[in-house]
Amino acid sequence: MIHLKNVNKVYRTKTIETTALNDINLSIEKGEFVSIMGPSGCGKSTLLNVIGLLDEPTSGEVTVAGEQLKNYSSKTTAKFRNEKLGFIFQSFHLIPDLSVIDNVELPLLYRKVGAKERKELSAQALESVGLRNRMDHFPSQLSGGQKQRVAIARAIVGNPAILLADEPTGNLDSQMGNEVMDILMKLNQENKTTIVMVTHDENMAKKTNRLLRLYDGSQVA
């Protein structure tokens, strides 16, 4: 499902060159739930961004869902992200001016799905995270755990093949973190969604199928 071959990512400024990813080779199969761990600044989020086509590698090949999107137009990449990938961010990144349901239907909006169908699918996604009764609320009216569940609903509403979660429980207490983790595991088990999750929490990582460890941009386990 996801294949990385000799992937490097180097950030260059006028004075400093920082290697964020160093010769990463990685294969993640369909339906796997993989967690990535490592100390701060080791390149976990960079790796996730590269897999999610949010950032380009300096060198190497990235193949996601059978597509190698190097040199593709930004429009094609956007379409690919919209249809194949779902994102969950540590700080939720919900749009404060939109209601819960409007936030959730965002990916469908860019897929040109009709308004009625958008509403139905978004309501279903909210149902699956237990927040159907909050669809007309605004993000500011929700707790941290609820915000992250809305973010999960947004990530899954388009039924993507791959979910990329960047520390989804990082801003939550343990109870809420467990609730969010349960939802992700259920998605993985029931829908066979491939999930790649960056985490600092060993307990959460242990619940996944496979654990990758990064250190200074290199894969160590």
Next chain:
Amino acid sequence: MFKNYIKLAWRVLSRKKFFTFIMLFGISFTLMILMLITAYMQAEFGSRAPMKNQDDMVVLEYITLQRVNYDTIAVVDTLFENGVAVYDTTYDYKSAGRSMNRSYFNPDLLIDNFRDLKTVKETTIFSTNSLFDVFVNNSKIQIQVNHCDERFWDVFNFEFIEGRPFDLSEVEQQAHVAVIAKKLAKSYFGMEKGVLGKTIELDGKNYEVIGLVEDPTSSPDPIITDMFVPYTHQVSRSNSDYLGSFAMVLLANGRMEKTKNEILFAAENISLDKQSHFNELIVSPKTYHEMYAQNLYYNEDPEKSLSFVSWLLFGLISLFALLPILNLINLNVSRIMDRSSEIGVRKAFGATKNEILTQFVFENIIQTLIGGLLGFVLAFLAIYFINDSKILGSIVLEIDLVFFFYSFIICIFFGVLSGLLPAFKMSKLQIVNALKTNQL
């Protein structure tokens, strides 16, 4: 999609109330001021009765008689030739002083010399307005009276509510007839209609009202008067063969420069009385617009006055429009920068550059439309209060819908532009960087 944009635009407007207030105030206030300026220009220079012919008007307002004294001036130069001083004397005939008299014209001088010019299709003479005290129900009111000829009504196209203008025979026979403005009918007779045949006592003489005209809505002196009577009643119409209390307006048939030149040529042929103290006669024909500009900024050359005033006005309007536009751009830049992580999220979930651009431009159009409509309402209210309070005297302002339409288009253009530039910049931002800039 657009419904979503409208919803979002409305939410953004209602969430950031101070920003919304500043932005809407900027757009609506600018539009209101521009509309007021245009309404004023339309009132003064638009094609409205009785000034429909103003673009063809050449005005002869003042005549200058002057005496220039010429003296022989001797200049003695000292030169040295081989160490010996030599004196070289030159003689010059130069103006060594002058005295002048500037005044309005003697009406006969105007009629005899400028009435039948080739490039002119019509002329009229009229006196400067005279003030008369009259008594109505034991209270004193002042009436402005214009003494004019019968052609006045062809040059200035007043709207007659009832009755008629006076004719040549009534002017020649010094008939005691008058055309009055509606405001005088109201203040003197207490009615706005049905005043024909009634009389107004002026300086011990009764004038019969034969015509009633609408009040003019612009400001030129000869037309904002209360009462018009044949000029032959003006007792002090001349104090010499040249000077008096009359001006002339000539309709130039669209060829202003030719008419001005013809007037100057005709003036050169006026011979001065040998007994006269003066030896030069100067007239200065100017277009109506030049005269207007000269009253605001005096320059001996009326064309320079008009040019200066036009550029000054253009500069002020531009400046007035430019400042809020810059402010709008600045506000939009900071607003869009503030939403960079939203752009990041939208792009992560599949929004293309064009969709991001469209969203922000659409939001700006909605905001600008609201500002524009508020501007229209403000302008409407401001014009109502200005007219009602008569701050501008006789000038009556009207909303110019065509100008409003163009102002609105310009507002939307700048609204769109001010949103487009930062949105374009942000749409190109790397998603990762956009998401890092702030937290939603």
